[in-house]
Amino acid sequence: MNINLTLIGQSITFLVFVWFCWKYVWPALLGVMQEREQKIATGLEEAERAGKDLELAQRKAAEQLKEAKEQAAEIIEGANKRANQILDEAKQAAVEEGDRLKAAAKAEIDQEVNRAKEQLRSRVAALSVAGAEKILSVNIDAKAHDDLIDKLAAEL
């Protein structure tokens, strides 16, 4: 085994390749790797944040849904109440109207009855006077017996 110039040649070659790797290979590749590491880190962070956002949005949506349901229930309840109220009012109005109509009819009937009574009374008075005239065959002084006739008519 001879030691010769190859030794020096190899030393120089070695240093040249180390220099090349140091200048052109290592920084570029390490830079790229670090850049990717950064990218992955931010990507993961963003994914996590997105997950959180999603959870938040879901919770918000659920809350809003619940609120909407409550509102709807409230509205329906209000509407029911209002409907009942309207129904009650309508019933009351109908009852009132009926009462009024009934009262008016009754008044009219009463008036009619009174009038009939009055007519009847005057007819009875006239008839009784005519009857009495026939019985007595004399003209009764209507004036003299008016009081009596009136009294009679009132009794009928």
Add this chain to the structure above:
Amino acid sequence: MAGEAQTATDYIQHHLQNMAYGKLPAGYTRADGTVLSESTWTMAHSSQEAADMGFWAIHLDSLGWAIGLGLLFSFLFARAAKKATSGVPSGFQSFVELTIDFVDKLVKDTFQHRNSMVAPMALTIFVWVFLMNLMDLVPVDWLPMAAAKAAGNDHLFFKVVPTTDLNVTLGMALAVFALMIFFSIREKGTVGFIKELTLHPFHSGKWYVDIFLIPFNLLLELVSLIAKPVSLGLRLFGNLYAGEMIFILIAIVFGVGVLGFIGAAFLQLGWAIFHILVITLQAFVFMVLTTVYMSMAHDREDEHANDH
């Protein structure tokens, strides 16, 4: 295998000889008997010639494969870096990023100082050394025979695993060592670095005692300092050289009858599977130790002194 006339020893020696291009001195008698009139740069035609070239020779195959695989690594990773997006990564980009992530984590655990060069260096070492080691899994004769055919020379020396060449592993260790010294001096100053070498581990606090301790300290510290790159280079070389050697021995068994062929096939498979672990582990160890040495170079002794 490589010629019936060859003995097993020749075969092994041929496989362990690098393709050397170097300077032979004037008056040298070459393998074919010719005598050189003046010193010449030429290809070595025998192991003896390669050895006689001394220091002024270069292993074209080791260095060629090392540079080729280094370029492959640089090209693939630079292309991945150019195409890289921070979006969804494609297949190869994922693989590159996985490797980078692995190296980056390891360096961050081991090396806590501020130096942007250490992590890319660790990546380069890991991938490059792994690729060089991986050549060991290519059957030992394929590439050398292909190269011999292509060159038209049956005796062409051609080793394809750069990390089985001591020059290559020690060369890298040497570069790491140079960086260690450079960062030590840059971080601690020349005085600080010399202090580290001379005032540790024995230190009394009284200058007239310390002066006599300096030679011992220097000896100990120098040994431990030099041992770092040497052990770094030798460890990788030793593991891969041994692995290569076993593959060569198994390759010889292939030629010994039908039984030998079947046995060798199983041995080859088993050793290759085991070797996948070895080559990865050795690349990993080289990277980790380099990072640790860089960390030690950046450690300031006075920071530790305050802890006591």
